[in-house]
C-alpha cells in the first residue's frame with residue numbers, strides 16, 4: 001500500500017530521517033545519505049585508473065596477485081566517511097553497508113567490472129565477536145554489492161578460527177602476524193576455479209585482506225579481487 005504523501009510528510013516530521021553521513025534531515029526521495037553528502041564523498045575512483053596507476057593495487061605488488069584492488073571511498077578522520085563507518089560498526093546501522101555497496105556495485109557494473117566476479121566473499125568476524133555485535137559489517141557491504149553487481153555472495157566460504165587482538169595499536173608486521181593464520185576456507189567447493197571478490201569495511205595495512213586472499217588462492221580459486229568501503233592512505 002502506498003502511504004499518502006501528506007501522511008509520509010507527517011511521519012517524517014515526528015520521526016525525521018537523518019543523513020547517515022552528516023546527520024542533517026533527509027529530503028523526500030533521499031535514500032539514507034543526503035544529496036549533498038553523496039556529491040561530496042571522497043570517492044577513490046580507482047576502478048577508472050589503469051591497474052599500474054592504481055595506488056591500492058600497488059600495495060599488493062610483490063605480496064600476492066590481486067586482480068582488481070578497489071575501494072569506494074578514502075578514509076579521512078573526523079569526516080563523513082569516519083562517521084559513516086562508525087554508524088555501521090558501532091551503531092548497528094546496517095543500511096550504511098547496504099546502500100554504499102549497492103551504489104558502488106552499480107558504479108562498477110557501469111564500468112564493465114561485474115563480469116569479472118563469480119562470488120562475493122566478506123571477511124568474517126570470529127563467532128564471539130559476531131555474537132556480541134549482532135552482525136558482520138562486511139556482510140552488509142557484500143550484500144549491497146551483490147545487488148549492485150548482480151553477483152551472488154556468501155558468508156560461509158571463509159571462517160575466522162581465532163579471536164585476534166585488536167589491530168589498532170599494531171604496526172604492519174605485527175598486524176600480519178596477528179592475522180596470518182586465523183582464516184580458513186570452510187567451503188572449498190564453493191570457490192574452486194571461481195573469481196572471488198573479497199570485501200571488507202576498511203583497509204588500513206591490508207594485512208587482513210592479504211591473509212584471506214592467500215587462503216582463498218591456496219584453496220584453488222581462479223583469482224581474487226578486493227573491495228572495501230574505505231581505505232586509509234599510508
Ligand SMILES: [Zn+2]
Pocket residue numbers: 019020021022023024033034035036037038
Ligand atoms: Zn548528508
